[in-house]
Amino acid sequence: MAVTVATRWPRAASRHSSNRSEPDPGRLPYMARRRAILLAVLIMLGIPNVHAQTQDAAPAAQLKALLDEDLDATLRRNPIAATVRGVPGYNHLLPDLSLATLERERARERHALERLRALDAKALHGQDRISYALLVDKMELAVEAQQFTDADALVLTTLGGLHNVLPRAAQVTPFRTAEDYRDYIKRIRAAPKVAEDTIARLKPGMVSGWMSTKPVLDRIVAAIDAHLVENAEQSALMSPFAHMPEDIP
Structure with missing residues (x-):
């Protein structure tokens, strides 16, 4: 009995292995066609999606x-x-x-x-x-x-203008590095151009009558006068340099 099983087992294993590793040649073209059709359908379904996403x-x-x-x-x-x-x-x-x-x-x-x-x-x-x-x-x-081009002349108000732009910059600028101080100096140097542009915008307003009211302008003049000091070191605009970190050359 043991000998019979031993002699038949390899043949059975061989038949089983042959059935799994050698598909019917007649089915190959059919399977290939099915896979090709399935792939084509998937591609066709995907293209509109990609196109829609691109359009969106x-x-x-x-x-x-x-x-x-x-x-x-x-x-x-x-x-x-x-x-x-x-x-x-x-x-x-x-x-x-x-x-x-x-x-x-x-x-x-x-x-x-x-x-x-x-x-x-x-x-x-x-x-x-x-x-x-x-x-x-x-x-x-x-x-x-x-x-409403006449309103172009309204460049001086209590909320904003040449009189408070630099003091505001001195208050809000973070002074941590040498570059911060260099940027602030560039802002101070740009002030004359802002003054010239402000005057150029005010002149048409003087002709058309589109100006801030006198009480407002009086306060603005007073704010500008506060920065007219004999010693530049006394100016509020110089306050950031009074607290410059020692490690900045």
Whole structure:
């Protein structure tokens, strides 16, 4: 009995192994066709999905570019705000009040509104749709306000102007490194240009009558006079240098 089992087992194993390793040659073309058809169907189903995702991504990318451009323009108009927010790259700047820059900004606003209106807003989702609506509203108001050019002369108010931009910079700038002090010096050196641009904006207002009220201007004059000192070291603008860290050369 033991001999019989021993002589038959290899033959049985051989038949079993042959059945698993040698598929029916007649089935090969059929199986290959099935796999090819299945692969083609999967590819066809996937292509519209990829295409739809690409189409949706395009408006989102366009919106992001517009938002980034608007943020940069906003911070360049008010670089002191950039310093307050801790945004790098603006700490050496003062507001550019020149009429040429004003016209360039107006052109940017008009172009931005055109690009927003051409954007497929229906393809946006979630927060992007909210950001889109807010930016459209902002640009529409900005473009509408461009017709009121007389208001360009209102560059001196109790809330802002040449009289408080540098004192504000001295208060909010983080003075930790030598570069911080160099940026602050660049801001001080830019003050004469801000003064010239302010005067250029005020002159048309003197003709049209669009000026801040006398009580406001009186307070502004007093604020400017406070910085007219005989010794520069007594100026409030020099206060950051009085506390310069010893490790800064």
